[in-house]
Structures are given as structure tokens and as C-alpha cells.
Amino acid sequence: MSSSTVKEIDYFHADPETVRKACRAGHIVNHTAGMATGYIQANLVMLPASLAADFHEFCQKNPRPCPLVGMSAPGQYTVPELGQDLDLRTDVPRYHVWKDGKMVDEVTDIRHYWQDDLVTFALGCSFSFENVMTACKVPLRHIQTGRTVPVYRTNIECTPVGPFAGPVVVSMRPFTSANIIRSVQISNEIPLAHGAPIHVGFPHEIGIADVMKPDYGEATDIMANELPVFWACGVTPQAVLAASKAEFAITHAPGAMLVTDTNHCLA
Amino acid sequence: MSSSTVKEIDYFHADPETVRKACRAGHIVNHTAGMATGYIQANLVMLPASLAADFHEFCQKNPRPCPLVGMSAPGQYTVPELGQDLDLRTDVPRYHVWKDGKMVDEVTDIRHYWQDDLVTFALGCSFSFENVMTACKVPLRHIQTGRTVPVYRTNIECTPVGPFAGPVVVSMRPFTSANIIRSVQISNEIPLAHGAPIHVGFPHEIGIADVMKPDYGEATDIMANELPVFWACGVTPQAVLAASKAEFAITHAPGAMLVTDTNHCLA
Numbered sequence: 258m259s260s261s262t263v264k265e266i267d268y269f270h271a272d273p274e275t276v277r278k279a280c281r282a283g284h285i286v287n288h289t290a291g292m293a294t295g296y297i298q299a300n301l302v303m304l305p306a307s308l309a310a311d312f313h314e315f316c317q318k319n320p321r322p323c324p325l326v327g328m329s330a331p332g333q334y335t336v337p338e339l340g341q342d343l344d345l346r347t348d349v350p351r352y353h354v355w356k357d358g359k360m361v362d363e364v365t366d367i368r369h370y371w372q373d374d375l376v377t378f379a380l381g382c383s384f385s386f387e388n389v390m391t392a393c394k395v396p397l398r399h400i401q402t403g404r405t406v407p408v409y410r411t412n413i414e415c416t417p418v419g420p421f422a423g424p425v426v427v428s429m430r431p432f433t434s435a436n437i438i439r440s441v442q443i444s445n446e447i448p449l450a451h452g453a454p455i456h457v458g459f460p461h462e463i464g465i466a467d468v469m470k471p472d473y474g475e476a477t478d479i480m481a482n483e484l485p486v487f488w489a490c491g492v493t494p495q496a497v498l499a500a501s502k503a504e505f506a507i508t509h510a511p512g513a514m515l516v517t518d519t520n521h522c523l524a
Numbered sequence: 525m526s527s528s529t530v531k532e533i534d535y536f537h538a539d540p541e542t543v544r545k546a547c548r549a550g551h552i553v554n555h556t557a558g559m560a561t562g563y564i565q566a567n568l569v570m571l572p573a574s575l576a577a578d579f580h581e582f583c584q585k586n587p588r589p590c591p592l593v594g595m596s597a598p599g600q601y602t603v604p605e606l607g608q609d610l611d612l613r614t615d616v617p618r619y620h621v622w623k624d625g626k627m628v629d630e631v632t633d634i635r636h637y638w639q640d641d642l643v644t645f646a647l648g649c650s651f652s653f654e655n656v657m658t659a660c661k662v663p664l665r666h667i668q669t670g671r672t673v674p675v676y677r678t679n680i681e682c683t684p685v686g687p688f689a690g691p692v693v694v695s696m697r698p699f700t701s702a703n704i705i706r707s708v709q710i711s712n713e714i715p716l717a718h719g720a721p722i723h724v725g726f727p728h729e730i731g732i733a734d735v736m737k738p739d740y741g742e743a744t745d746i747m748a749n750e751l752p753v754f755w756a757c758g759v760t761p762q763a764v765l766a767a768s769k770a771e772f773a774i775t776h777a778p779g780a781m782l783v784t785d786t787n788h789c790l791a
Contacts, residue, residue, distance in 0.1 A: 434723050434724050434725050434726055434729060435722075435723070437724050437725070438708055438720050438721055438722070438723075438724060441705055441708040441709065441712075441720075442708065442712050442720055445708075445709050445712070453705050453708075453709055454705055455702075455705070456701050456702070456705075457701050457704050457705060457724075457751075458701050458704070458725070458751055459701055459749060462701065462749065482726060482729065484724075484725055484751075
């Protein structure tokens, strides 16, 4: 299939299996933003079984940054409740491979990195609430301006478990007064996509010295009639992997998510 | 019963019928804040039947300031779903009597003002969400400082119906970032108590020139790490009665509410 043909496929309205198959076939190799709208997209963390119990407890104790939507058995690259056909080794567009807390490779397929003791954690993502906000006409500036959402490390510490500890990482969206309220109402209804915001209005209180200088992503203007609103972010586990120097891990690449069969309005 | 004996009764934990009977007997003649916690307290508007259809539609079209929790048949001073024993002529501590849009009398009993064509509207009140906030340890400064909540006319117009038109009136509570979010989460769950706030952060946008000079109630300090949050308020119908110059009406006196049998967490 030629690249020009691929671009004509409407992945926004596609079902999740179609998107996963396109990832598996190498037709989607970058981000999945906006694809299969209405379905949960997931952050992935794959760890050796020896670390899995601690990371599972870490997710349970830190549900805002790490809302667990699915988990594999050790060595299994399927999670049937997230998609019958799912192959965790190929169905994400792009993966990061980590050793001793450092990212050492970026690949589109992890079959040659697979280990028989890997346990996969699938964690909900902000695309879910962004989809609902867009449907409710709550404008998202980073999307309107074609940028990546700005993301920051904060001075809020995750509840540590075993080797896993580190800062809560947050994403920021600026909103007018009416949309601050709507954004809380909408995101509060979707706990599997980080739930309600964790801060509004005073970035320095959570350790952000300059809101125009994000640690990840791109800066977004905040207008005079707007306030910045901050949500716990799925980048948190990657900051935690780095801080905890986990011996081995595989994650998705930021923005290149696992598209699941779970409808986020029904989850 | 002497006044000193009356003060020993714990109206906070009393059931609604006990509070209503104390109003009826003249033992409670001022506000009902905090009494029969967990039950809806209602703003009252009584109008001649000739105005009732328009006011009913006005409430339906303005549910944030006028959340209708009950309505009587014409000439009936009972609303059984709000309390089997209820007598609307005596069970509110203090009433205001209105003629041609002006308040002309304040009384503790309206039996001599009763008309056989009066229809009573009972509208939810912010005491409901304040009770839940207090239970959730979200501090309310006006309560902590023993003041009346500050209330303002805004530049937001109610949706007019027949003779009924006027500004949305709002109450203000200052909150820190975390409590702004909690206050939206809590109040959003109680639509019969005005629901989610209608504004946060920029008072001038809704026509409030000086937030320290409320139109009703008392000013409340806003700390440097706080923002003002505004809810539609049950004073709105009284501003509307004045603006519409209704020929005759009876309302409760501000803060002296009808205590109902409806549990606001189950409504």
C-alpha cells in the first residue's frame, strides 16, 4: 500500500481493530491522536515479572497519573479485555526500550525485545477526555494550534512503592472561566483518563517556575481571560522508570498509544 | 418553653419535621442554616395562580438559579412530597410579603396574608452543597467567620418568560486550587442545589466591579492563593419579582428557609 493511499484512510472514525492492524502492518508509525475516537487509548509499561507486583501496587496507589485499564499475565502479549486480536508486540506505532532507567532504543515492533517474563500495564490517557471536550465544544488550544500538549514535572511526589517513586507529571490546558468548570465536569466523569484536574491557577504552587517552559511537549499561550488547568499525565510512569532505574522496561513512545476496544464513555 | 431551653435543642441533627414544628410554634424565627443537615432547604416563592404558569416555565428555563424541588396546587398550603405534615403558612421562620415588586412586610406567619389562589414554588438552596462541602472538609470562609455569604447581581440575564425577567444573582465562596476542583465536583452532583458554579476567577466578566462590595450579604476575604467561585443563587427570584413588579407575592426571608423531608444526596 503506498503512503498516499494510506493517508486517505479515515482513522478518526475507524474502529480500534482497524487502527491496531494498521500499526501492526507498519502503516501507522507515529502518534495516534484522534484515531478511533470514543475508545480508550492507553499508555503502556512492560516490566519483568519480578517488578510487576510493586508496579501494580504503585498504579493502585497513584490512580490519577496511573489509571490502570488493563494488565497482562506474565509473558502474555495479549490482553483480551482490551481487544480480542491484540498483539502488544506490534500494535503500538512506536515503542521506547529502557535499560537501567535510560531509554536505549526506539522501535516500531518489539518482537526481538520480547521476554517471556514481561508483564504489560495499560494506563488510561488524556485523549479520552480531550475527545469528550472536543465533542462538547470546549476548545483545546494545543490541538487548534497543531502542537503537543505542554507537560511538566511537579513538586508533588507519587506515593512510592518498592523501587518505584518520582514526581507526578502533569499536562496543562488553558481555559476561560466557563470552560474551567466544564473541563472539571467532563474529566471528573472519566477516572480512567486521569479524572478531574489536580490543580488550577497557581503553577508555582506545584513547582512549575515558568509555565511557558514545559519539561516535555510544547508551550501553549494562556490568554488574559484564561487560567492554566493541570491534569496528572501518563508521562509520570516514564519519569518514575527513570528515577527508579528499572533494569528493563518497554513503554510506548509519547503520543503513540495502544488503541483499545474499551469505549471510554462506558468504562 | 423558655428561650434558654430552646437553645439546647440540637437542630443540626434534628429531623426536618422537628425543625418545621419549631418554626410553626415560633421557637425558630431567624435563619435555618445548618439545621436538619442532609435535607434540602428550599427558597419559597408564592404567587397568584394567574402568574403561576409563567413562573413555572421561568424556573424550567433557568434551572441554575431556580432549581424547582416542589410546587403546590393552587390554594393548597401543603406539598406532601416535601413533608407530610407541612404547612407552608407557618413552617418557615420568617416571610417577606411583596406588592407590585416591593417588599411591604416581614412576618413569621402568613395565615392572614393567605389567598385561595396562591401557588407555592420551592427552589433548592446552596445550604445543600455547603453541607456536603463541610462534610468533605472543604472549608467555607463565610461560615468559619460567622458571616452571611456574599451575593451579587450579575450582567447575566435570566431567560425571560412572560413578566419574569432580571439578572442572575450569584453567591461567592473563595477557594484554593484544590478546593476549587472539589467544589465543582461536589456541587455538580447536586443540580437541585444550583449545580456546578457558573463562574470562577474573573468577577468583572460577569459584571461585578468590586468583589469586596456585595449587593447582599457580607464581604468575604479572598486570600492570595485563592480564587472567587460563583454559584447561581436563590436570591435571583426575589430580584426577578422586584424587576417584574409582580402584583403580589410571598417569599421566605433570606436565610430563613423551608426545611424539607427530601434528602439532598438522594434527590
